[in-house]
Amino acid sequence: MKTPLDQIEYRPAQIIALKKIKAPTLLGALRHNLREIISTAHEHRHAIDSSKSCHNVILRGARTSAEVKSLHDQLKETNAIKRLRHDHVAAVEVVVSTPASYSDPLSYFEAAVVFF
DSSP, X not given: OOOGGGGSOOOOOOOEEEEEEEGGGXXXXXXXXXXXXXXXXXXXXXXXXXXXXXXXXXXXXOSSHHHHHXXXXXXXXXXXXXXXXXXXXXXXXXXXXXXXXXXXXXXXXXXXXXXX
16 A cells, blocks of 8 residues: 655755864864775765765865875964864865756856855
């Protein structure tokens, strides 16, 4: 017997998620996000399909986790920041996905970069 929920067509929606990355986990998060390491812990939840990682595009900024970490350290030095809490927020991770019906994802993501 079909329920009303069975008749709803599933269409993924646009997603925007923000997450604080604290200093102790910064390098690990950078390595994961830039796919320098693949965390198998996520594979069982299908959060990351590593076979599609080759399609990832870096729109702005450094290409490696070491370069991003170096930028973080340079910003602290340039701004003469001597002491921070050891667990300060070092970065903000932003995840943006396109609406299901969007036909030009690259221009959509370029606009998202400009927005953020």
